[in-house]
Each structure stands twice: as structure tokens, then as C-alpha cells.
Amino acid sequence: MNRAILHLDLDTFYVSVERLINTSLTKKPILIGGTSDRSVIAACSYETRAYGVHAGMPMKIARELCPEAIIIKGDTTTYTKYSEVVTQIIKEQVPVLEKSSIDEFYADLSGMDRFFGVYKYAMELRKKVIKETGLPISFGLSGNKVVSKIAANEGKPNSKSKIDIGQEKLFLAPLSVKKIPMVGDQTYHTLRNFGIRYIKTLQEMPVEMLKGVLGKNGIIIWKRANGIDNTPVVAFSDRKSISTERTFDKDTIDIYKLRSILIAMTENLAYQLRKDNKLTACIAVKIRYSDFNTHTKQIKIPYTSADHILIPKILELFHKLHQKRLLVRLIGIRYSHIVGGNYQISLFDDNEKQLRLYKALDHIKNLYGERSVIRATTIDTKHHNKNHNVVGNSFSLKK
Numbered sequence: 001m002n003r004a005i006l007h008l009d010l011d012t013f014y015v016s017v018e019r020l021i022n023t024s025l026t027k028k029p030i031l032i033g034g035t036s037d038r039s040v041i042a043a044c045s046y047e048t049r050a051y052g053v054h055a056g057m058p059m060k061i062a063r064e065l066c067p068e069a070i071i072i073k074g075d076t077t078t079y080t081k082y083s084e085v086v087t088q089i090i091k092e093q094v095p096v097l098e099k100s101s102i103d104e105f106y107a108d109l110s111g112m113d114r115f116f117g118v119y120k121y122a123m124e125l126r127k128k129v130i131k132e133t134g135l136p137i138s139f140g141l142s143g144n145k146v147v148s149k150i151a152a153n154e155g156k157p158n159s160k161s162k163i164d165i166g167q168e169k170l171f172l173a174p175l176s177v178k179k180i181p182m183v184g185d186q187t188y189h190t191l192r193n194f195g196i197r198y199i200k201t202l203q204e205m206p207v208e209m210l211k212g213v214l215g216k217n218g219i220i221i222w223k224r225a226n227g228i229d230n231t232p233v234v235a236f237s238d239r240k241s242i243s244t245e246r247t248f249d250k251d252t253i254d255i256y257k258l259r260s261i262l263i264a265m266t267e268n269l270a271y272q273l274r275k276d277n278k279l280t281a282c283i284a285v286k287i288r289y290s291d292f293n294t295h296t297k298q299i300k301i302p303y304t305s306a307d308h309i310l311i312p313k314i315l316e317l318f319h320k321l322h323q324k325r326l327l328v329r330l331i332g333i334r335y336s337h338i339v340g341g342n343y344q345i346s347l348f349d350d351n352e353k354q355l356r357l358y359k360a361l362d363h364i365k366n367l368y369g370e371r372s373v374i375r376a377t378t379i380d381t382k383h384h385n386k387n388h389n390v391v392g393n394s395f396s397l398k399k
């Protein structure tokens, strides 16, 4: 059976939210990011793109390229709130929904064409989101996720693209190989060095050849270039989570120890999020006392994967939950409401410096293990190996 996979992507999401809040920003060139020169651009309006501005660029350069741009300091709390509103609207309208990032979704509409035209259904869903939220949104519809995503991107903004089954290769052929999800800067340069610029060239190559050049990824990229992708739409679940917990050999009331362990756990799970390019929007703390009564408390937070944002929130939850006079048998933490996304989206202050610090720390962790660099306060938590380099609270990322 042919599948019908819909990709939905809010157009310049952060910019659109800012314009919703302040309509005088409509049609003006807008840069969103930290306000200092050291910051990077998290989002920019289409009006700035003509000047060569793009997301990820240092604010200083973007300002020089487009001096008349209005600079707005981003606010993840607000963006998370609007993201949730859009999610709820779409969730009620489709059988299977995957939220892939703060502003992107996949829905599996297979089988619906027997009852409705799928394209018409997608059009109506798009209209509904725009009408109820005021946020512009694009979609791509095809037989798989990759083609739908590329189709949505190609038609942006306000795209309503449909690629019929059998037309995938034709649609992809004239596009730059850069348009294939997974082809980052490095892969792009490798391909360019082989004289490969357009997807058509990949389509005409034997798959073995591409495998020879790019390894295993070469096979996936070749398939994508040919419009082949069988990955399923994975239902969005608030319960999708990562967690960690520790049971003590001996029950404890040592608050310093408990705090240190919680900080270490928070860092470890945050590192896992960053490694997988994920963000969480809900965190929980669990305590089991020596009488086996177990208590958990959770809160929703703006999407993040940054230690310095998560740690105070986890500790705050812990202190609300913790009954000081009881012996603790187990503590644990859990992150849920997980979506894809770079941690850069939650950092708007002096973020270039912070981003570089996270990048450096994660790089060391990737090379030497996740306990190779840790906060000074977590050193005496004995449940991990003892060889670490102390970064101390100097790595506390102050504003």
C-alpha cells in the first residue's frame, strides 16, 4: 500500500511568533538571537535573507550585512508555549503524529484517501493552524518523510507541495545535493570535490560507488536521492523519555550528597540529549524513602538541553519534594516531552561563548567518556569512575 506522509513546518517560527505579539514587526527585517556582538543568529526573517543573513551566523556579521534589521532577544518560554498550541491542534486532526522539532511535524495519513482526498485534508489542516494560531505553516505531502520534508522546504514560505508517487526522482533531480537531509557541510564538500552538485548525478551513480565515497551513509544518501525512504512516522508521545536513578547501599539524609548526585544525573542526561540533538520540555525528580514511599514531581519547562538551565530547575523540584527528616533510599530524574533540536535554540544570552563551551565539553566527553569533565560539586559522587578533569563551577555559565 502506498503511504501518505505529511510534513508540516512552521515558517520562520520564532519570527512569526514575535510578529504575532507585536504586529508592527510585520514585513520588517528581523534578527533573533542574543543581543551582544558575541551572539549568533537563532532565526531571521525572509527580509534579511536577501542581504545574505542566515541562522547560525554571528550577530555582529548579520548586523553589518543588514544594518536596518530589528534585533530581538529570543524567548524560549514563549516559543515553547506556541509550539504546544500548534501541536495540540495538529494532534487532534491526524491519526499518527510525530513532533520532530519545536516547529516541525510528520503525520501518517495513509489510508485516509479512501475517505477524503489526502491533499485536500492537508490543505484544510494547514488552514486550521493558521486560522487558530495566526502562525504561517508550510507542508509537503508525498509517500515518505524525506521527500515530504524536501518538498515543504522547497516551496517555503507558505508551501502546499505534493509529490505524487512515482514522481519523486523527477522532483529531486534538479535540486542541490545539499537539500538532502543528512548532507551537512562536510558531506557536501566531499561530494563537490567529486564534482557532484545535483541530486540527478547521485541518481545516476551506482549505489556501491557512493558507498565507497561516504561509507554506510552513502547508501542512505543514495536512497534518499532516489526518493526511497521507509522510515515510519513515530507517534509523538509525552511519555517518550530518558531517565536515570540510583539506589543507595545505605539510606541517606546527606543533603549535600543528594544534591551532588542530582547535578551529576542532570548533566549526564543533558549530555545524552545534546549528543542525540534532542531537547526536553518536561523534567521530573523521584525520591523513594526508607519506608518505600515514593514521590515524584514534574514540571514543564521551555525546550532545552543546557546544563545550566536544567540544574537549578532539578534542584528546585528536589527541594519542593524532599522531606528532610526521612532517610532516602533512591533518587532519580527523568526528562520527557523530547523533540529534536539543537541546544542553541534555548540560549539567547552571550550564546556564542556558551555554545563554544558546550561544544568543547561535549567533544571531550565524546573522546574520553561522559565523566571525563564534570562540575566540581559532583566529584564526590562515587557512582562513576574517578578520573576526571575538574572544570569546577567556573564552568557555571554566568550571564
Ligand SMILES: [Mg+2]
Binding pocket: 009, 010, 011, 012, 013, 103, 104
Ligand atoms: Mg520551521
